[in-house]
Amino acid sequence: xVQLVESGGGLVQPGGSLRLSCAASGFTFSTYxxxxxRQAPGKGLEWxxxxxxxxxxxxxxxxxxxxxxxxxxxxxxxxxxQMNRLTAEDTALYYCARDGVPYGFDFxxxxxxxxxxx
Amino acid sequence: xxxxxxxxxxxxxxxQSITISCTGTTSDxxxxxxxxxxxxxxxxxxxxxxxxxxxxxxGVSNRFSGSKSGNTxxxxxxxxxxxxxxxxxxxxxxxxxxxxxxxxxxxTVL
Numbered sequence: 001x002v003q004l005v006e007s008g009g010g011l012v013q014p015g016g017s018l019r020l021s022c023a024a025s026g027f028t029f030s031t032y033x034x035x036x037x038r039q040a041p042g043k044g045l046e047w048x049x050x051x052x053x054x055x056x057x058x059x060x061x062x063x064x065x066x067x068x069x070x071x072x073x074x075x076x077x078x079x080x081x082q083m084n085r086l087t088a089e090d091t092a093l094y095y096c097a098r099d100g101v102p103y104g105f106d107f108x109x110x111x112x113x114x115x116x117x118x
Numbered sequence: 119x120x121x122x123x124x125x126x127x128x129x130x131x132x133x134q135s136i137t138i139s140c141t142g143t144t145s146d147x148x149x150x151x152x153x154x155x156x157x158x159x160x161x162x163x164x165x166x167x168x169x170x171x172x173x174x175x176x177g178v179s180n181r182f183s184g185s186k187s188g189n190t191x192x193x194x195x196x197x198x199x200x201x202x203x204x205x206x207x208x209x210x211x212x213x214x215x216x217x218x219x220x221x222x223x224x225x226t227v228l
Contacts, residue, residue, distance in 0.1 A: 047217040059215050103211045104154035104169030
């Protein structure tokens, strides 16, 4: 059974940093593109970044480019999102998702909540 | 990259068909057959319903179908059921090698 479990969320002050993690199991993690998607409270979905199976290619949405960095550790079946210079607008539920079908996200975790507030 | 345009809400009675539109630009929806659709019930993670405009993942009811014309993609739910009441989001690959979601549509079963 495919499982994606996010962790690392919490309360952080504006300007602070957090590193989110996503533990993957039930599939061969090293062969799939992976993405991060977030959802602000009561709002829609926003794709943030994805990463190639071997980690050699990454793309980030313009709104987080230079502040957020996606990475992965295939030996540990884990996906990460380093988030720096956080603002209140980054308050959201952060999901990791498997890019398991052509240009679509077939499995999602339950999300980890990030709250940016003083 | 601006969010794709979807109607805020669509409603229908049980058994009816409804269609949700998703309008983008030539930089996303119009440039590829790479639109996907997601269903999200309150408090749950999104669920993939359609990918590559028309394809259904295994386990998704054939009451859900997708199409595209120009810069607008559509999701049709036929034989509307109470369990279909949820938020629906479209998503498209873009010419910048990123993805953009729609603003979301709340489907209400009357």
